[in-house]
Amino acid sequence: GVTDEDILNDAKTTGDIVSYGLGPQGQRYSPLKIVNTKNVKSLSPIWSFSFGGEKQRGQESQPLIKDGVMYVTASYSRIYAVDIASGEELWQYDARLPDGIMPCCDVVNRGAALYGDLVIFGTLDAKLVALDIKTGKPVWRKTVGDYQAGYSMTAAPLIVKGKVITGVSGGEFGIVGKVEARDAKTGEMIWSRPTVEGHMGYLNGKENGITGGKAGKTWPGDMWKTGGAATWLGGTYDPEVDLLFFGTGNPAPWNSHLRPGDNLYSASRLAINPDTGKIIWHFQTTPHDGWDFDGVNELVSFNYKQGGKTIQAAATADRNGFFYVLDRTNGKFIRGLPFIKEMTWAKGLNKDGSPIFDEAMRPGNPATTGTDGNKGKSVFAVPSFLGGKNWMPMAYSQDTGYFYVPSNEWGMDIWNEPVNYKKGAAYLGAGFTIRPIFDDHIGSLKAIDPVSGTVKWEFKNNAPLWGGVLATAGNLVFMGNPEGYLMAFNAKTGELLYKFNTGSGIVSSPITWDKDGEQYVTIVSGWGGAIPLWGGEVAKRTKNLNQGGSVWTFKIPKS
Ligand SMILES: O=C(O)c1cc(C(=O)O)c2c(n1)C(=O)C(=O)c1cc(C(=O)O)[nH]c1-2
Numbered sequence: 001g002v003t004d005e006d007i008l009n010d011a012k013t014t015g016d017i018v019s020y021g022l023g024p025q026g027q028r029y030s031p032l033k034i035v036n037t038k039n040v041k042s043l044s045p046i047w048s049f050s051f052g053g054e055k056q057r058g059q060e061s062q063p064l065i066k067d068g069v070m071y072v073t074a075s076y077s078r079i080y081a082v083d084i085a086s087g088e089e090l091w092q093y094d095a096r097l098p099d100g101i102m103p104c105c106d107v108v109n110r111g112a113a114l115y116g117d118l119v120i121f122g123t124l125d126a127k128l129v130a131l132d133i134k135t136g137k138p139v140w141r142k143t144v145g146d147y148q149a150g151y152s153m154t155a156a157p158l159i160v161k162g163k164v165i166t167g168v169s170g171g172e173f174g175i176v177g178k179v180e181a182r183d184a185k186t187g188e189m190i191w192s193r194p195t196v197e198g199h200m201g202y203l204n205g206k207e208n209g210i211t212g213g214k215a216g217k218t219w220p221g222d223m224w225k226t227g228g229a230a231t232w233l234g235g236t237y238d239p240e241v242d243l244l245f246f247g248t249g250n251p252a253p254w255n256s257h258l259r260p261g262d263n264l265y266s267a268s269r270l271a272i273n274p275d276t277g278k279i280i281w282h283f284q285t286t287p288h289d290g291w292d293f294d295g296v297n298e299l300v301s302f303n304y305k306q307g308g309k310t311i312q313a314a315a316t317a318d319r320n321g322f323f324y325v326l327d328r329t330n331g332k333f334i335r336g337l338p339f340i341k342e343m344t345w346a347k348g349l350n351k352d353g354s355p356i357f358d359e360a361m362r363p364g365n366p367a368t369t370g371t372d373g374n375k376g377k378s379v380f381a382v383p384s385f386l387g388g389k390n391w392m393p394m395a396y397s398q399d400t401g402y403f404y405v406p407s408n409e410w411g412m413d414i415w416n417e418p419v420n421y422k423k424g425a426a427y428l429g430a431g432f433t434i435r436p437i438f439d440d441h442i443g444s445l446k447a448i449d450p451v452s453g454t455v456k457w458e459f460k461n462n463a464p465l466w467g468g469v470l471a472t473a474g475n476l477v478f479m480g481n482p483e484g485y486l487m488a489f490n491a492k493t494g495e496l497l498y499k500f501n502t503g504s505g506i507v508s509s510p511i512t513w514d515k516d517g518e519q520y521v522t523i524v525s526g527w528g529g530a531i532p533l534w535g536g537e538v539a540k541r542t543k544n545l546n547q548g549g550s551v552w553t554f555k556i557p558k559s
């Protein structure tokens with residue numbers, strides 16, 4: 001079975017992939033270099049596995065590998081065990097979903113977790129399911145949230161010290177975000193930490209302190225009771241400082257004039273004690289968010305040397321278009337930069353990392369629109385609410401020292417509308433139309449040097465990029481695009497060295513692994529996610545694109 005040791009060492013053990021992110025820090029870096037810049041052009045598919053059926057929607061999954069078996073989740077809360085040598089199915093489990101599930105942004109799932117002899121994943125009706133790794137039969141099942149109130153789960157769980165740690169989705173329905181730890185073997189609750197100020201936490205069945213102290217310090221009236229801040233992308237863990245890092249989504253509703261204040265802890269990064277659920281520090285990227293700039297993006301630990309000292313840093317590329325480097329021991333801001341062009345909502349960052357707002361560019365600002373703020377004139381905001389970066393994870397190369405950030409260059413007309421909370425109904429109070437800003441590209445893969453704070457190279461993609469990135473010691477960066485290609489780049493220069501079309505758009509995160517001296521690359525193909533649902537005109541950049549649902553595995557053929 002999979003042990004805590006296996007998970008902590010996942011980044012170094014190349015024969016298996018036992019965690020989302022290729023290690024709990026989420027660097028998505030592999031020390032493998034059997035495939036490298038010289039031979040990557042010969043990379044060839046060895047098998048493809050179909051998810052089958054009619055349930056072919058966005059496939060955002062990162063597969064896991066243990067003892068010759070691949071565990072890969074699919075849309076509509078399905079999971080498959082596949083033989084890594086032959087691509088043959090060993091078992092399949094379909095969660096039976098009730099009518100009335102409410103995922104905001106497609107019926108996706110980003111991956112599973114492994115622990116002991118269990119495969120654990122979250123389902124769209126906000127349940128956590130643990131299956132027997134050999135048979136796929138359920139061992140335990142727990143309800144994490146009320147799906148009828150808008151709770152769902154799309155993220156891969158994280159395993160830390162025998163606990164399975166999860167977030168929740170539902171920010172667009174006014175749920176209350178939370179991070180929870182359960183005993184991975186039994187599913188029994190250990191702690192629960194709500195992420196909106198004023199809500200009570202729990203540890204071993206006892207009350208464990210109100211999040212942020214008294215309710216309503218940074219929210220007006222009762223707004224904190226339906227404040228959103230969903231932890232919908234899951235988290236990372238850094239063993240060096242023994243902290244969990246979880247991001248929190250948009251405050252609810254989107255209309256910021258209905259909730260004056262910073263609205264803690266929405267649009268923030270939280271550092272949480274993995275044993276108790278206590279919040280150790282927070283860093284809010286977008287206080288009083290008015291653009292749906294969820295702050296869920298992964299915070300990835302890395303160390304660098306400066307003046308002979310090792311800096312224990314962490315970086316995150318926010319939906320709001322800024323890239324941040326923080327001190328991961330205390331959450332203090334070190335440096336930041338905009339990683340998208342023509343940003344409109346902020347003029348830059350203050351010394352503490354908070355944004356310098358351009359208040360004229362806040363949707364529905366009564367001062368500039370002359371209305372009651374409940375409606376307000378439309379403004380053109382860059383980036384759009386789908387973000388400078390959305391869910392798709394970046395990678396960090398230990399060789400180049402760069403972060404590889406999948407980003408998008410686009411804007412939106414956004415305006416405010418009146419809205420009241422109603423259980424199970426969308427809670428936005430805003431309308432929007434996403435628009436491109438450049439003719440030749442929306443997607444942009446960027447190499448960012450976190451120490452100099454500069455962009456080293458950029459690859460422009462016609463359609464928005466919506467998949468994760470992988471860096472390898474072979475001086476390669478892998479990612480897929482909605483046009484259907486698995487692509488490989490020179491990590492130092494950004495030169496495109498290889499592409500292969502998988503037959504549907506790619507919105508998933510690649511992995512690489514080795515067996516008997518050969519290196520393999522695996523990626524899931526299947527167009528979907530938020531763009532076809534919410535992208536409007538922008539989604540047309542992906543015309544001639546068929547839906548799908550398959551796993552592709554590649555290697556260099558033996559000559
Ligand atoms: O606030 C939330 O709870 C929440 C959840 C999710 C999700 O679980 O997929 C997304 C979003 N927000 C969101 O704002 C968003 O743009 C988005 C895109 C996607 C996707 O998978 O393509 N999910 C989500």
Ligand SMILES: [Ca+2]
Pocket residue numbers: 171172249250292294
């Ligand atoms: Ca959201």
